Amino acid sequence: MAYDAIETPFGKTDKILGGCATYIGLAASQFHTDCALVSVIGEDFDKNHKQLLLDRGIDLTGVETIKGGKTFFWSGKYHNDLNTRTTLDTQLNVLTQFRPVVPQHFKDASFVLLGNLDPSLQLEVLNQMESKDRLVILDTMNFWIADYREKLDEVIARVDVLSINDEEARMLTEEHSLVAAAKKLHQMGPKYVIIKKGEHGALLFYHEHVFCAPALPLEEVFDPTGAGDSFIGGFAGYLAQRKSTAVADMKSAIIFGAALASFTVQEFGTTALENLSTPALNRRLNAFKSLTEFEIELQ
């Protein structure tokens, strides 16, 4: 959980609510399922922000408040194409003291999502889980691939679903072809590999098959922050609601995740997710359906 200050070609924010856990929680809480966050905040964390999450039924007993500490802060500026960004400031603050503790009543969770963070912390969470039949989903990014590779490999070996973007998949495997990269990633552990391609959608590789999910073509991307978190939070939330790990449900879960991400990027920070209504979500899901439907009569 974090505070972000963001600049895009369309505007600029002061400190706003951010962090992968926040986006994941807001996305997952769109679904009918129990959801808890494990994270750390400082005493500066706004009680209205805490209430916002509690109001959506998100369990925060696993969120530690460090006395006298300050919440993690990130500030960045997106360039004109919105595909690249420059980090202006990173203040780790309470993150340096973070020792994740999974609440006892969530240790038997059937769905565990390890958000984008230090692989050592992801391992600490995983080691506390007691459920036997669980689906573990891992999200990560280039920073951990470059400098924490050994620990990251250890986490990857223990998860069922790996979510990663195309450039990171290439970086991890040294393969240019995403099909070849997915093969190598499977060999590292995960049975399911999701490769995110931003505006080009996402691919799910499973049992030597591929599923290709579109992204909704948007006229304007306002702020890409949290898109990947919203995507994977929606993915996990949908599967938890369905209580399913079937491939057919994973495909639907990817569409739900992509739909949630498409809302996130249309406003600054968590604004769109906070205000999202079920009818609006359903309209967008229908748009995804009509976006991809075609008939084929074989020759």
Added chain:
Amino acid sequence: MAYDAIETPFGKTDKILGGCATYIGLAASQFHTDCALVSVIGEDFDKNHKQLLLDRGIDLTGVETIKGGKTFFWSGKYHNDLNTRTTLDTQLNVLTQFRPVVPQHFKDASFVLLGNLDPSLQLEVLNQMESKDRLVILDTMNFWIADYREKLDEVIARVDVLSINDEEARMLTEEHSLVAAAKKLHQMGPKYVIIKKGEHGALLFYHEHVFCAPALPLEEVFDPTGAGDSFIGGFAGYLAQRKSTAVADMKSAIIFGAALASFTVQEFGTTALENLSTPALNRRLNAFKSLTEFEIELQ
């Protein structure tokens, strides 16, 4: 129609059969429809290559042979990622004397595909057409956008379907968002705008809607030459077979085009298209279907 010498990370060819008309003809002739090419060749053009096209029922009365002339020649080298290439040699040869003549018995064609060439020549073809209800499809590329813009705009204003890649759409419209770019392209004339995104598939923009076609994720792209031509040739061939310009058929046509392109890139030059069997094409169409199918239960 051309001869190409191609180098990719996987190998190298001497002069082989190439040219947009050749790929278009081979792709379109997969369908049950009459098809004629309008092009120019030199006396060096191999009679076996001519026979290859004739054997597939392609009408070549519109292909002029220039006495003593040499066929257009292009030589290029693809870089490691296969997304960029360097032109090593271009010999225009007979292309400098090309005055396209549409055969009388094809002037009433219902489907006219203007392959990637000088916009002035594309206009000359269009001016010879006598059919009233016809669908005109235009393919073009960066070279014509940069240096022949005025003539190109004139062609674009007169066509129904524009096929263009993502970078070219951005170049033509000075819009980064493909949705915004498509809007501007519609305003230039075409009711249907296809934006090709290589390994990320293609988008069809029509009547304020979008259709998103996937590309088949391939482990190895062997030689990208002719992929765009195969795509649009397949698109036109399928529509001609269906005798339809309905949007539903255009969507199917894009999938057929993408399937044909996916074969083309798996071998050097026209090899894969030459040897393609109907069962193999049908298997690949089924792969496209299962690649994109998902179910959504609304929330």
